[in-house]
Amino acid sequence: MRSQGSSEQSSLGTSVVFLAATQWFVFILASVITVPIVLGPALGLSVQGTAALTERTLFVSGLLGMAQAWWGHRVPIVEGPAGMWWGVFLVLIQMTRDTGESLSQLRPELEFGLILAGIFYVLLALFNWVDPVRRLFTPAVTGVFMTLLSLQLAATLLRGILGMGSAAGALIHPRSALVSLALVVLTVFLMNKGRGMVRNFAVLIALTIGWAAFALLGWGRLPATAHLVLAVPQVFPFGIPRLQWGVAITALFTAVVLLSNLISSVYAMGHATEVQAQPNQFRRATLISGLGTALAGVFGVVGNVPLATSASFVQLSKISARLPFLLANGLLVVIACVPVVGNLLATLPESVGYAVLFVVFGQLLGLGLKDFQSMPLNQRDLYVISMSIMSGVGIFFVPSTAWVDLPPLIGYLLGNGLLVGVLLVLLLEHLVFRHKPVATAHAGCIKGERGA
Structure with a gap:
């Protein structure tokens, strides 16, 4: 596979590489930015804290994308925040609020859970246990997991769409709710009726339109002032990781369920590039995913997963070379070190993010139902x-x-x-x-x- 990737890269002209890298960059950005912007306020972070979370998310996603393409599965698959990971985060956040505990206690527990899950992945890869563990998670198990996760998130997502946020006793904001509901309809339309790149960039298009609509209606926020031109994202931003057994066990379950996502994404890219996936690819990919998940805990961000939508993107663009993909991820790492970018992205209204993610999690419920159907x-x-x-x-x-x-x-x-x-x-x-x-x-x- 390495030789094929090298020959493809050498056959691409400079202009094609530049355009392909730009396309990849926009696609990766659309796949990554929504989650930290929605999750930041839910974690009790300020605007500056949400901006920093966004920067760290871009940084980890870019690093992991390059590591997978170069050493892991060695194909161009976007590494983005896993819907299951951030969904589990929201569930744990709601449980913490319900019990009257502080979110400042939960945040280092989430760091520990991610690091533990990453170590678990590394052990699976080193001892070649990936397949035996994966076999425990039959369609019944994964279907129940995805169905329950979607149902438990429904209230949180709908409150966000209606402008209620996470505050107890909050009231619906009718005008912003109408705009958000219209955005849900638009996202569904683009994902189902859009063709080619429109469908692939449906999330980015919907986010941009929603962002612009809120700004025109005077509901936008000004970005925080950046005091530094360049800054390396902070490690352990929520303090030293702390063990809480309930969070740790939940993290391990989530990691095992996501193994099937990793494997299916590599298979899907194999179909798109007409190059059969090899068994050692999965072992290397699991090892790098383990290191990446642990890295997510170190930087206090949502765990990443290979996104299967990358296969359809490659099918449409007809470019499967790794060079443009590596350049796009490298650019992602660079802009993650520019605080003004994170501050700007953090001004995306929460309701807009919730509206788009409501549709995304509808797809997650659909995947659970498909598991039952099988x-x-x-x-x-x-x-x-x-x-x-x-x-x-x-x-x-x-x-x-x-x-x-x-x-x-x-x-x-x-x-x-x-x-x-x-x-x-x-x-x-x-x-x-x-x-x-x-x-x-x-x-x-x-x-x-x-x-x-």
């Missing part, structure tokens, strides 16, 4: 899925104060509907309703039975 859905499967989802959703509605008399760790675990649902589906899928091996008509051939 199953026979016999009586056994229905038991596994329904009992897990009902238990998880039911816990969403149990007041956080109901668990205060239990030991802190037990109370935290039982109060996390997402975690309970995933633990239950793993138990039901692999122990209670475990597939029974049955002999087939072929001598010596054994297969798993999906029957009840």
